[in-house]
Amino acid sequence: MKSITVKSRAKINLSLDVIGKRPDGYHEVQMIMQQVDLYDDIKIIENKDKNNIVVTSNCEFIPKNNTNIAYKAAELIKEQFNISYGINIHIQKNIPVAAGLAGGSANAAGVLKGLNEMWKLGLSTEELMDIGVKIGADVPFCILGSAALAEGIGERLTPLEGLKNTWVVLAKPSISVSTAEVYRNLDLDKITRRPETYKLIEAMKEQDLYTLSKDMANVLETVTERKHAVIRQLKSKMMEYNALGSMMSGSGPTVFGIFKNYKKAKAAYDNLLVINKQTYLTQTYNE
């Protein structure tokens, strides 16, 4: 029986700008995405005796039926290649759920890449990304990995030089945020602070953490912050604990801090863990 294990990594948005709204309700974005080394472990096992998809997980908060986006990824591949073998997918969740860290999208990307390899389907990265966007806007980035400028609805990607081994602390408050609702509540006319995306890309090229941390911006932040004061509180705690900069990732509610070195990041992590259970110490990840 064939099997494969893959790591599916979380992302943070170092910038997020919304350019406009499309007729289908989706938004045109411009965002800088960076993978971090917080990951779920996915184990895929082929089952030749059955023609079904079974999802299991250590995490009680994700669906195990066909609404799990890892399930959808497997279903698309099985359909496209007319494969009648079953598969069991076990997701060992470490990435917090509904957090703005693309945990689900990363799982879907992991399943697409994993099945491509296990079944030797010969799909290119571009072909995998074309399948991925049918599942969710963040899936193509999770397939590409490392760091990228994402445009369109998030699927048009230009690889960027990522931040190298930069220490990041993630703090996910115990509230839930719906991405769809955050986009719905965004009033494009009321955005006061937008990121200067190309200036930030230059800063990344130079590994200039100071400029990046000072200038990064996420236009969805105010939408989520208005509803949940804890976001602002976590950002100010990150700064109090010596982050170079702190911001909400994606639609939230996770807040991340960027740190100059491990020592400072570890001290902030230790302090934040006392007030916020889901706190993580990690590094940027580039393949």
Ligand SMILES: C[C@@](CO)(OP(=O)(O)O)[C@H](O)COP(=O)(O)OP(=O)(O)OC[C@H]1O[C@@H](n2ccc(N)nc2=O)[C@H](O)[C@@H]1O
């Ligand atoms: C905000 C971001 C930033 O990276 O990430 P998260 O906070 O979800 O991690 C992404 O734009 C989220 O991408 P993703 O979570 O894959 O979105 P999808 O599942 O495709 O869409 C969920 C819902 O968000 C809205 N949506 C999503 C992407 C986009 N460019 N415009 C939108 O308006 C749509 O209402 C859609 O129904």
Ligand SMILES: Nc1ncnc2c1ncn2[C@@H]1O[C@H](COP(=O)(O)OP(=O)(O)O)[C@@H](O)[C@H]1O
């Ligand atoms: N494999 C999966 N992992 C996480 N969430 C999933 C998965 N499949 C479906 N979901 C659902 O998708 C929603 C968004 O989850 P997630 O991808 O973790 O959010 P975000 O993109 O904000 O980080 C959750 O409400 C969850 O129930």
